[in-house]
Amino acid sequence: MILPRTTIILIWSIxxxxxxxxxxxxxCRRRGMMLILFALLCGGCQSDPxxxxxxxxxxxxxxxxxxxxxxxxxxxxxALNVYHHMSNSCAVLVLQTGDSQLQQKILDEPQLLRTLFxxxxxxxxxxxxxxxxxxxxxxxxxxxxxxxxxxxxxxxIVAGYYPAPALKDSIRMAIPVVRKKTGWWWAPDYRxxxxxxxxxxxxGARGMTAFPPEIQISQ
Numbered sequence: 001m002i003l004p005r006t007t008i009i010l011i012w013s014i015x016x017x018x019x020x021x022x023x024x025x026x027x028c029r030r031r032g033m034m035l036i037l038f039a040l041l042c043g044g045c046q047s048d049p050x051x052x053x054x055x056x057x058x059x060x061x062x063x064x065x066x067x068x069x070x071x072x073x074x075x076x077x078x079a080l081n082v083y084h085h086m087s088n089s090c091a092v093l094v095l096q097t098g099d100s101q102l103q104q105k106i107l108d109e110p111q112l113l114r115t116l117f118x119x120x121x122x123x124x125x126x127x128x129x130x131x132x133x134x135x136x137x138x139x140x141x142x143x144x145x146x147x148x149x150x151x152x153x154x155x156x157i158v159a160g161y162y163p164a165p166a167l168k169d170s171i172r173m174a175i176p177v178v179r180k181k182t183g184w185w186w187a188p189d190y191r192x193x194x195x196x197x198x199x200x201x202x203x204g205a206r207g208m209t210a211f212p213p214e215i216q217i218s219q
Contacts (some may be wrong), residue, residue: 063098063150064194066196069194074142074143075140075203080205091159091160092133095116097155098127098154103154107158148194152175156170156171156172171201179192
């Protein structure tokens with residue numbers, strides 16, 4: 001039996017439309033799966049940095065040198081380093097170290113601490129990575145932009161109040177670290193990066209006060 005031409009065309013168009021719909025469904029499914037996979041991969045490649053404390057820091061931390069990474073603002077009142085009812089100048093010692101235990105050792109040895117307040121004392125042979133010494137006068141404000149040296153992880157600031165610098169006149173802190181995640185979502189890689197630090201210090205008659213540091217988290 002020979003079918004009419006119109007019937008053949010109708011049957012062919014029905015079969016072709018079904019095949020086309022099947023092909024379109026397959027293509028849509030593939031595209032959807034690719035979009036989902038792409039979103040998962042991109043979401044796992046990198047995340048926002050997270051500030052972590054020293055106790056939480058169990059990941060490798062790179063400690064390269066950085067220009068102007070430490071900003072200290074020193075402010076003194078009219079009554080500064082008062083001794084025998086008179087204001088005096090006050091030396092401020094800033095040490096960068098790679099070991100927190102070294103900070104405590106310096107503070108526990110008064111003779112060593114007094115030696116570090118001399119301009120020619122150096123200090124590198126004692127494990128100190130960098131030493132800066134500044135002189136403050138009454139009623140002054142001074143902003144210091146310090147370079148962070150390689151491998152520096154901790155900061156020790158001591159004010160030379162009369163009769164001798166002591167533990168109560170010191171500020172010890174770890175240079176802030178952020179944790180960053182990179183790599184694929186199924187195999188993330190964590191690393192730590194040191195961050196710039198800004199600290200305001202008020203020098204008074206018999207002691208100094210430090211305000212909470214400002215930390216600039218880099219992306």
